[in-house]
Amino acid sequence: MAEWMNIALRSFAAVVILFTITRILGKKQISQLTFFEYMTGIAIGELAGFISTDLEAHFMHGVIAIMIWFLIPFLFEFLTLKSKRLREWVEGKGTVMIKEGKIMEDNLKKERYTADELLEQLRNKSVFSVADVEFAILETSGDLSILLKRENQPLTPKHLGIKVAPESEPQAVIIDGNIMDEPLATAGLSRAWLQTELEKIGVTEENVFLGQADSYGQLTVDLYDDVIKVPQPAVKPLLLATLKKCEADLALFGLSTRQPEAKAMYENSMRQMAEVIRQAEPLLKT
Template sequence: MPDWAEIALRTLLAVAVLFVMTKLLGKRQVSQLSLFEYITGITIGSLAAYVSLDLESTWYLGLVAIAVWVGVSLGIEWLQIKSKRARDIIDSRATVLIKDGKILEDNLKKERLTTDELLQQLRRKNVFRTADVEFAIMEPSGDVNVLLTKENQPLTPKHLGIRVAPEQEPQAVIMDGEIMDEPLATLGLNRDWLQTELEKTGVAVENVFLGQVDSAGQLFVDLYDDQLKVPQPQTKAALLATLKKCEADLEMFGLSTNEREAKSMYARCSKQLEKVIDDVKPLLVR
């Protein structure tokens, strides 16, 4: 076999082996590398290059070395899962950098972090004054997480005493002009419903780049033609308006009748509907 053909076959074999091994190591190997995982990635890549280019008869030993490295990595991950002490030794512990607005200089030196680097990490969290920081900690991955003081934390509906509805993951029901049946079935919907919603917006399926349905059953579409404007769904707003109109009608009926029993009934129904509106309003105002 010519050398070039043998190298091509070995490269393909190395790619296949690397794919299988990285799948075994999991997504964390790619997204958040610890120090050992970083070394493992470099070493396995070097071994794969050896398998591809070494023309000697012992090239297969590179595959053995890759398997050993992956086995050691899996064993270390197992230890980390089972033992807190092993996690502390392998990944090290998190380090507090700022406490009560005060920078801990000794911990900065321990992590070999300069003041400029600390300020850069804080700016990534949209923090520009260390005095605004209640607590800052460097994770074993190297990321710095920040807890702002109470007065500097952003307002949330909970702070204002406002109830909001839970938000579920939107489902992509149209992608690249093609209807996705599985997400539709997950929502309990079908193609007929989707076609009806598209007719309301006046667009065809083939003109939709992406279509998503939220937890309230509202369809949002993004078209290939960015110049076209698509009206936003008004299902929840229309339902809330209808409920308020019914409440107003009940109050008007109560005022327009002279019968005491009917007036009492309309007033009671109006109060009950008002309570229903208060209960469902968090679901309809988002």
């Protein structure tokens, strides 16, 4: 067998082995790595390169070495699920860098962190002043997690006492001009609904690169032709406008009637409608 073909076959086998091992070890191997995972990844990569190009070495010896480097972290991952102490020994544990707004200098020295590196990590989190931080911990992955002081935390509807609608995952009902039936069913919608919504905005599914439906039955689309302007979804604003029109109609009916019983009924209905609008308005404006 020619050398180039031998290298090609060895490389292909190494890729298959590495892909299989990575899939088995899980997504942690391709995210933020711990010390042990970092060391394992380097070793397996070196071995894969070795068995791909070293034609004088026995191929199966390299495969055995890779399998040993695979089985050890796989076994450790299983054991660390059962033992917190072993998990801390293998993966380490977080180090508090800032507590109650004060920098823990001893912990910085322990992690060989300089003040400049700490400030850099804070800036990566869009924090430019240590005085704004209540608590910060250096995770085992090397990422810095921070908790801002209460007065520096972003304002949310909860802080203002505003009730907002619960959010659910939008479903991609059109991808590359093709209708996705499973996401449609997950959203509780049908092809007939989708065709109706597409007709409202004047496009066909073939012209849609990506279409998403939210839990309120609103369809948003991104077209292949970015020059075409697509109307914004108007389901919720239209519903709010309809409710306000009903309130105004009830007020008008109350003013136009001369019968006391009818006037009282219209005024009572108007107050009930106003209360419905008050509760629904925060949800329909999101």
